[in-house]
Amino acid sequence: MKPLKIPESVLVIIHTPAREVLLIERADHPGFWQSVTGSRDSPDEPLVQTAAREVLEETGIAADAVDLRDWAVSNIYDIYPQWRHRYAPGVARNTEHVFSLCVPRGTTVTLSPLEHTSYQWLPWLEAADQCFSASNAEAILLLPQFMA
Template sequence: MTQTKPYKIPESVLVVIHTAQREVLLIERADKAGFWQSVTGSKDAPDEVLSETARREVQEETGIAVRAAGVEFDGDEGRSVPAANLRDWQLSNIYEIYPVWRHRYAPGVTKNTEHVFGLLVPRDIPVTLAPREHTRYQWLPYREAADRCFSPSNAEAILQLPSYMAGAS
C-alpha cells in the first residue's frame, strides 16, 4: 500500500475549550465511538506557528472562530471570540502515538509532542462539528470532563484548568 496523503507531523496542539464557569467542551471521535476529547490536531507544515494550528483546528472541528489579533469585531461575533481568549499554557506533553493511528505518520515515528492551549468561550456559543471527525459534543464541569477523556494527557490538562484560569486573572 502506498501513502497517498502526506504523513502527519508529530507535533500537535490540544485545545481545552472552556467557559468562565469551568465547563469544558468535549467532542466524540467519529472513528472511535466513546472516545471523548478536546480539540486536537497536528501542524499542517513544520513552520506553522502553534497558535495558528490551534486556531485552525478549533475552527475546523467546532466551527468556533478565534478572531485575528487586533480584530475586535468580524461580523460573526456569535460564533467567534477574541484572539486574547486563546492562551498558550506553555505546557507540552510527549506521548506514544496509539498504534491504531501510527500509519498516519512516517515509518518509525512513534512519539508526538503535544502543546496545550486553553480557549475561553461563552457557554452559549454555537458548536458545529466536522462530521467526518466528530459525532457528538457535550459541556461538562471540568472534573467530569477529565474523567470522560480517553487520553491521559487530555484529562491532566483539563484538571489543570483552574490553575491556568487563576493565572489569567
C-alpha cells in the same frame, strides 16, 4: 493519498468562565471523548495558528491568536498503534502543546462530521473523567490554575 502527519500537535481546552469544558466524540472511535486536537500542517506553522485552525475545523468556533492562551505546557506521548500509519515510518512519539480558549456559555458548536459525531459540555472534573487520553485529562485538571 493524505500527507503524513507531523508529530507535533496542539490540544485546545475549550471552556466557559464557569469551567464547563467542551468534549467532542471521535467519529472513528465511538466512545472516545476528547478536547480539540490536531497536528501542524507544516513544520513552520505557528502553534497558535494550528490551534486556531483546529478549533475552527473541529467545532466551527472562530478564534483569533489573541483569544487562545498558550499554557507553555507540552506533553510527549506514544502515538496509539492504530494511528501510527498516519506518520512517517518509525515515528512513535508526538509532542503536544496545550492551549485553552474561554468562550461564553451557549457558544454554538458545529462539528466536522468526518471527525466527530457529538459533543457535550461538562463540568471540568467530569470532563477530565470522560477523556480517553491521559494527557487530555491531565490538562483539564490544570484548568483552574490557568484561569487564575
